[in-house]
Amino acid sequence: MWGVLRDLETSALPEKEKALFRFVAKVNHDSPRMTAGDMQPLYDVGWTDEAIYFAITVCALFNFYNRWIDAAGVHEMSEEAHRLYGARTAEHGYIRK
Numbered sequence: 290m291w292g293v294l295r296d297l298e299t300s301a302l303p304e305k306e307k308a309l310f311r312f313v314a315k316v317n318h319d320s321p322r323m324t325a326g327d328m329q330p331l332y333d334v335g336w337t338d339e340a341i342y343f344a345i346t347v348c349a350l351f352n353f354y355n356r357w358i359d360a361a362g363v364h365e366m367s368e369e370a371h372r373l374y375g376a377r378t379a380e381h382g383y384i385r386k
Contacts, residue, residue: 308330309340312331
């Protein structure tokens with residue numbers, strides 16, 4: 290994982306996933322200049338329209354959430370709170386009963 294974060298191109302990630310991360314980077318940083326041609330490298334390595342749609346949707350939602358959290362002044366959770374929430378989610382899932 291750290292190799293991907295340091296340098297996607299030299300990481301051990303398969304080319305299929307690298308292509309998706311390149312696309313996602315453009316979605317996040319240069320979406321006004323995206324064209325249908327930006328999806329061709331994804332098709333070339335086997336991604337489907339549905340998978341591309343989901344990747345775009347996840348990017349859009351995280352951008353929305355991050356901006357909403359920043360603007361609304363939501364405070365960060367402590368590392369301990371993240372660990373506890375992660376353990377609870379692993380045991381019980383995301384749905385509260």
